[in-house]
Amino acid sequence: MTLPKQAPPGIDPQIPWCSELRCLRCRASLRTVQSELVCETCAAAYPIDCGIPRFVPADNYADGFGYQWNRHRLTQLDSHSGTTISRDRVMKASGWTAEQLHGKSVLECGSGAGRFTEVLCETGAIVTSFDISSAVHANAASNGRFPNLRLFQASIYDLPLPEESFDFLFCFGVIQHTPDVERTFKAMFRYLRPGGRFCIDVYAAPISYLHPRQLLRPLTKRIPPARLYSIVDETAPKLLPLAMGLSDVPVAGPCLARLVPVATHRHLNLRDKRTIRDWSVLDTFDWLAPRYERPQPRRRLQRWAMDLRLRSFRVERHRGLYVIRGVK
Ligand SMILES: C[S@@+](CC[C@H](N)C(=O)[O-])C[C@H]1O[C@@H](n2cnc3c(N)ncnc32)[C@H](O)[C@@H]1O
Incomplete structure (x- = not known):
């Protein structure tokens, strides 16, 4: 992936909010020195790429996601699609309101191109958002306009953040x-x-294992992202009318359409042909490229929540997903 040459509009490469970050090695504070964040105690240094601090190697297992989100930087953003699809999904699944989020600190993990970052920033929350892949650069280009966004590239497994510090x-x-x-x-x-609220979703098992993409992915995940993307870009628009036609068959339609390995988004009622095509190519690639895809059963989520001794939680099924939300 070729990075942009400079920080996009709104992103200050001096990282004025860097006092909120911590060194991965010793947990001390960081400060900006030229194009790096440097630890004030142990002198560990972290690069700032085009205004975005990076705490992981530039290349990692999620490179396909970086490719996908930089190709489709705008596709799923409400401000681009002219819909409220992303906003409705956040608010319906979480049960949170804009008033509850306003002025509160929100940690968004794995933000991709930032369709949900945009929704969260619009509430007036202070949003700290990251992704392990170069998708952060797509997010910065689209959402850098929000002064309440702090964005960096890092892994959930090792975050440069103080513990127990977020409201959501x-x-x-x-x-x-x-x-x-x-x-x-x-x-x-x-x-x-403690007392903070959470909302997390995951592909639901076993239903997600019954999808035809599961037969293809062991092969397609080995194809370099740019090559796989050009295959999907060529074939998905050709298969789309077939999948759409099958889904119109009375009663058996949705099951028949699932036999064609292309994403249709029938349930979203997208109107414009270009939008339908773009969403289809994006999500078909998203099915076929990931190195890892491990749907989870409801009982396992419940067990993990119990292990964490969360104050309250509930698990709901939303189409092929489980959403778990509650209070720590
Ligand atoms: C399917 S995308 C979802 C992106 C976004 N949340 C959305 O719904 O549009 C999954 C994202 O998780 C990111 N990801 C995977 N492993 C991660 C990790 N260990 N830490 C942070 N992000 C990770 C990927 O880079 C990718 O952008």
Whole structure:
């Protein structure tokens, strides 16, 4: 992935909020020295790429996501699609309101291109957001305009943040794509303060295992992202009318459409042809490229929540996902 040459508008490469970050090695404070963040105690240094601090190697297991989100920087942002799809999803799943979030600190884990970052920033919350991949640069280009956004590149497993410091924790579309889902789930809670609220989703097992992409992914995940993307970009728009046609068949339609390995988004009622095509290519690639995809059963989520001794939680099914939300 080629990075932008300079920080996008709104992103200050001096990282004025760097006092909120911590050294990964010794947990001391960091300060900006030229194009790096440097630890005030142990002198560890972290690069600042185009205005975004980076705490992981530039290349890692999520490179396909970096590619995908930089190709589709705007596709799913409400401000681009002219819809409220992302906003409705956050508010419905979490049960949070803009008034509750306003002025509060929110940690968003695995933000991708920032469709939900935009929604959270619009509430007036102080949003700290990160992703392990170069998707952070797509997010910065789209959401750098929000003065209440702090953005960096890091892994959930090792965050440069003080523990128990956030009022809200939000993570959508991420944990099934990590190497150790239980560890990922539990690691995020370290940063939520006692009494803080959380909302996390995950692909639901066993239903997600019955999808035809599961037959293809062992092969497609080995194809370099740019090559796989050009295959998907070529084939998904051709398969889309077939999948749409099958889904119109009375009663059996949704099951028949699932036999065609292309994302249709029928349930979203997208109108414009270009939008339908872009969402289809993006999500078909998103099905086929991830190195890891491990859907989880409801009981396992409940067990992890019990292990963490959360004050309250509930698990709900939303189409092919489980959403777990509650209070730490
Ligand atoms: C399917 S995308 C979802 C992005 C965004 N939350 C959304 O719903 O549009 C999954 C994201 O998780 C990120 N990710 C995977 N493992 C991660 C980790 N260990 N730490 C942080 N982000 C991670 C990927 O880079 C990718 O952008």
